[in-house]
Amino acid sequence: MKPVLRAEQVSHAVAALLRPEEVTGARLPADEAAGQLDRWRSRLPPASLSLPGGGMDNCPAACSRPEAADTGFEIWLELVEECNLDCLFCYNPWRGRSTPADGAARTLPLQRTVEVLGIICDTVSVSHLTVSGGEPLMYPDLPSLVSRISPAIPSIGITTNGRSGTRTRLEALKSSGVGRLSVPVHSHSPLTHDHLANGRSWHAAVRCLALAQETGYQTTMSAVVTGTNGTHVPRVAEIALLLGIPRLVLNCFHSTGQGLAHDRRLALPAGRFGDIVRDIRDTFGDRLEITVGSPEEHAASDAPMAPAQGGVSRVSRLVLSPQGEIKFCNQSETGLLNVLECGDSRLRALLDELAAGQYDRALASIDNCTCRAAPVVSKAV
Numbered sequence: 001m002k003p004v005l006r007a008e009q010v011s012h013a014v015a016a017l018l019r020p021e022e023v024t025g026a027r028l029p030a031d032e033a034a035g036q037l038d039r040w041r042s043r044l045p046p047a048s049l050s051l052p053g054g055g056m057d058n059c060p061a062a063c064s065r066p067e068a069a070d071t072g073f074e075i076w077l078e079l080v081e082e083c084n085l086d087c088l089f090c091y092n093p094w095r096g097r098s099t100p101a102d103g104a105a106r107t108l109p110l111q112r113t114v115e116v117l118g119i120i121c122d123t124v125s126v127s128h129l130t131v132s133g134g135e136p137l138m139y140p141d142l143p144s145l146v147s148r149i150s151p152a153i154p155s156i157g158i159t160t161n162g163r164s165g166t167r168t169r170l171e172a173l174k175s176s177g178v179g180r181l182s183v184p185v186h187s188h189s190p191l192t193h194d195h196l197a198n199g200r201s202w203h204a205a206v207r208c209l210a211l212a213q214e215t216g217y218q219t220t221m222s223a224v225v226t227g228t229n230g231t232h233v234p235r236v237a238e239i240a241l242l243l244g245i246p247r248l249v250l251n252c253f254h255s256t257g258q259g260l261a262h263d264r265r266l267a268l269p270a271g272r273f274g275d276i277v278r279d280i281r282d283t284f285g286d287r288l289e290i291t292v293g294s295p296e297e298h299a300a301s302d303a304p305m306a307p308a309q310g311g312v313s314r315v316s317r318l319v320l321s322p323q324g325e326i327k328f329c330n331q332s333e334t335g336l337l338n339v340l341e342c343g344d345s346r347l348r349a350l351l352d353e354l355a356a357g358q359y360d361r362a363l364a365s366i367d368n369c370t371c372r373a374a375p376v377v378s379k380a381v
């Protein structure tokens with residue numbers, strides 16, 4: 001009887017198939033790697049094709065989606081500033097600036113996070129919550145936090161770079177109430193992925209996705225598309241298919257956060273991202289749900305974005321940042337109030353405003369959003 005792979009071995013079979021020249025040590029013949037992956041996929045629990053609220057990734061284009069009034073707010077819980085990678089394109093606004101005066105990366109305190117999410121869920125309708133960072137798996141005792149918030153939230157997902165995604169941790173998070181998991185793979189070439197992520201992580205990312213599939217998560221693969229890896233996107237889609245993952249989220253590189261320092265190398269020519277998305281949907285659209293998370297930049301601007309410039313009249317995303325800011329775009333530095341500094345009455349007043357459909361103050365508080373005015377590119381398959 002032929003051996004069946006475990007998730008921990010899957011990345012080596014994928015690399016042997018798609019990038020044999022980068023495989024070191026004993027090389028697995030391509031036909032054997034394909035056969036092993038076929039058998040591994042055949043044993044996966046049935047994967048769901050439905051995604052609550054649209055894509056899993058950072059999705060500014062969806063921030064003002066009109067159906068928000070019916071489906072509720074999506075919450076992005078940015079738990080920690082810290083990350084175990086240092087991606088060249090990282091959009092986090094605290095990247096690319098000096099560390100805090102005390103040198104300590106900020107982490108949301110568990111008790112205050114539970115209190116704030118409780119107030120949010122009591123006041124506005126919430127469709128789903130995504131835990132991010134930084135790297136959310138670096139948050140101390142994440143399962144304990146999730147098990148305390150999960151009763152009030154319909155769907156909880158995590159977006160992680162996968163480096164710390166062991167079988168034990170993924171099983172603990174699943175038991176605590178996490179149902180969705182998203183991991184980026186930027187290339188079929190481990191060398192290119194690791195270059196963009198600024199650290200060795202390709203094998204860990206693929207292993208984490210394989211573990212998520214074995215553990216029964218709704219799994220999504222994502223990629224940031226830059227001038228370096230634009231031609232690799234079809235092979236990234238092949239990885240998703242090899243792992244039995246039905247969803248791929250493509251994010252256009254934006255020159256913000258840490259990406260500002262690498263703009264010349266990573267920026268795509270105007271229109272190129274749209275071409276890539278069209279081509280990939282033409283080729284894979286019948287087998288993969290391909291979603292645009294972060295669309296092409298509308299207009300580079302260092303100036304604060306006035307609502308009228310964006311042509312947007314509502315918000316549907318609430319971000320709680322590691323600094324305690326309630327903000328309305330992940331790229332923004334500040335929001336309307338800070339939950340570590342203000343009392344609950346101010347938080348309730350803001351949420352009442354949003355629940356009543358009054359978005360002007362929220363929109364005016366957005367200090368950075370590189371794609372706010374871009375046309376929403378929705379799923380076309």
Ligand code: SF4
Nearest residue numbers: 083085087090134161
């Ligand atoms: S993009 Fe994500 S994985 Fe990369 S440095 Fe930023 S937080 Fe870490």
